[in-house]
Amino acid sequence: MDEQKLASEGLDHLKALVSFDTSNPPGNELPAARYLEKVLRAEGFDPVVIESAPQRGNVVARLSGDGTEQPLLLMSHLDVVPVDAERWDFPPFAAQENDGYLYGRGTLDMKQMTAMSLMALLTLKRKKIPLKRDVIFAAVADEEAGGKYGAGYMVEHHPDLIQAEYALSELGGFMMDVRGKHFYTVQVAERGLAWCRVKFQGDAGHGSIPDPQSAISKMVRALQRLEKKGLPHRCTDVVRDFVEVISHGQKTRVRATLKALLKPMTSRMAMGRLEEEQARFFNALLHSTATATVIHAGEEPNVIPSQAEVVLDGRVLPGQSWEEFEADLKKVLGKEAEIELIRWMDPLVYSADTPLFDVIRRVVVDREPVAQVVPYLLTAYTDAKHLDKLGIVTYGFSPMKNDPQEKITKLIHGHNERIGIQAFSWGQEVLAEVVERFCSVSSASGVVDSLMDELLDSPPIVQSKDKTNPDGLAAGNFSGEQEDI
Numbered sequence: 419m420d421e422q423k424l425a426s427e428g429l430d431h432l433k434a435l436v437s438f439d440t441s442n443p444p445g446n447e448l449p450a451a452r453y454l455e456k457v458l459r460a461e462g463f464d465p466v467v468i469e470s471a472p473q474r475g476n477v478v479a480r481l482s483g484d485g486t487e488q489p490l491l492l493m494s495h496l497d498v499v500p501v502d503a504e505r506w507d508f509p510p511f512a513a514q515e516n517d518g519y520l521y522g523r524g525t526l527d528m529k530q531m532t533a534m535s536l537m538a539l540l541t542l543k544r545k546k547i548p549l550k551r552d553v554i555f556a557a558v559a560d561e562e563a564g565g566k567y568g569a570g571y572m573v574e575h576h577p578d579l580i581q582a583e584y585a586l587s588e589l590g591g592f593m594m595d596v597r598g599k600h601f602y603t604v605q606v607a608e609r610g611l612a613w614c615r616v617k618f619q620g621d622a623g624h625g626s627i628p629d630p631q632s633a634i635s636k637m638v639r640a641l642q643r644l645e646k647k648g649l650p651h652r653c654t655d656v657v658r659d660f661v662e663v664i665s666h667g668q669k670t671r672v673r674a675t676l677k678a679l680l681k682p683m684t685s686r687m688a689m690g691r692l693e694e695e696q697a698r699f700f701n702a703l704l705h706s707t708a709t710a711t712v713i714h715a716g717e718e719p720n721v722i723p724s725q726a727e728v729v730l731d732g733r734v735l736p737g738q739s740w741e742e743f744e745a746d747l748k749k750v751l752g753k754e755a756e757i758e759l760i761r762w763m764d765p766l767v768y769s770a771d772t773p774l775f776d777v778i779r780r781v782v783v784d785r786e787p788v789a790q791v792v793p794y795l796l797t798a799y800t801d802a803k804h805l806d807k808l809g810i811v812t813y814g815f816s817p818m819k820n821d822p823q824e825k826i827t828k829l830i831h832g833h834n835e836r837i838g839i840q841a842f843s844w845g846q847e848v849l850a851e852v853v854e855r856f857c858s859v860s861s862a863s864g865v866v867d868s869l870m871d872e873l874l875d876s877p878p879i880v881q882s883k884d885k886t887n888p889d890g891l892a893a894g895n896f897s898g899e900q901e902d903i
């Protein structure tokens with residue numbers, strides 16, 4: 419099939435999807451879901467549209483295999499975060515092309531994956547390739563608000579429609595540059611969520627006489643300690659694997675800095691050598707974190723209140739339980755901090771030692787022989803948290819050959835979100851090939867795969883042993899001008 423034609427067909431679908439304003443709230447994903455339904459039906463599929471609430475649309479379609487293996491789910495969300503249109507160079511829902519880029523909300527998060535997944539499904543069907551497993555296409559609502567009307571709804575009410583062995587979804591698959599070496603991320607883990615409310619008590623009093631033991635004073639000091647000290651350093655297997663792969667082939671000095679990041683004693687010193695953005699990124703990979711996001715205390719200018727409270731957005735590394743996180747937090751905030759959990763979600767970790775990861779690695783390296791594929795921990799969370807309830811191994815892999823100098827993480831949820839048109843076409847081809855090679859009857863056996871592995875000069879992929887539970891992002895550029903890395 420003509421690659422050029424497929425690329426422009428995929429781009430047309432992406433433009434159409436971007437043009438539906440699916441800002442969440444309120445979402446209004448139904449028209450976009452109906453659009454996909456129409457495209458799929460015209461190609462001979464039997465898509466299902468589930469309305470989880472008025473105007474909240476989820477669309478699912480299936481291409482059947484012979485059932486020898488369990489299905490692969492291509493999972494994307496149709497909602498986007500709201501826009502501040504005034505600050506965009508182009509209208510955010512006009513899907514405008516400019517200088518090799520397509521501008522629009524959702525071009526990176528994550529309507530591009532919806533369009534690529536759709537094209538993967540359509541091309542497989544058109545090519546009439548016999549499959550050993552079903553390929554399921556799902557484009558759902560409400561991810562940006564937690565997934566209640568999207569992935570969460572589907573898992574609870576229609577698990578049979580999306581049940582699969584593996585899923586491919588968002589936030590991995592971008593290209594990262596570390597000192598001139600290129601890496602494609604596959605997100606295999608997410609940090610967990612631990613939102614909590616922390617209260618401090620003190621004596622009420624007159625505002626004219628300062629009291630260092632007031633509730634507000636105690637809270638301020640506790641938050642200063644949290645800011646300064648942070649929570650304990652923890653090196654998880656997935657982060658160790660990530661650093662090992664990106665260190666491969668780097669100069670001794672860069673390798674030493676990367677290695678030093680992993681050790682509690684030297685981590686802080688090593689972070690000092692990084693650019694600020696890189697340091698923040700590694701800090702979130704190597705620590706559970708708690709960020710103050712809401713504060714309440716006092717009513718009147720002249721009354722010292724007896725209580726102050728702060729809401730912390732806690733994010734938990736794989737391997738850590740709420741009890742452990744709470745104990746760490748208590749040590750920093752002090753004995754007087756009364757900590758109450760508001761919402762918890764387990765961190766997630768999946769092994770990178772799977773046939774799907776191998777296929778991804780092979781497909782990427784076939785096209786980019788100098789690039790490497792690296793397992794990756796997401797600092798935030800995605801719909802994978804819902805899919806995990808069905809035992810689905812979810813990788814974040816929405817492939818894209820982006821310009822590594824471009825700060826993708828700032829464009830996602832930011833102004834002027836855009837995708838390079840070539841970068842998108844590359845991703846479309848890669849995803850289609852991954853799906854075909856992983857699902858087709860004629861794909862290589864495990865034996866051939868492992869022989870191929872020995873022939874490929876690839877860095878060691880140490881497998882994660884974490885048996886745990888994570889949220890965020892951080893593809894980007896590590897090729898700054900600072901002294902190291």
Ligand SMILES: [Zn+2]
Nearest residue numbers: 527528561588
């Ligand atoms: Zn997203």
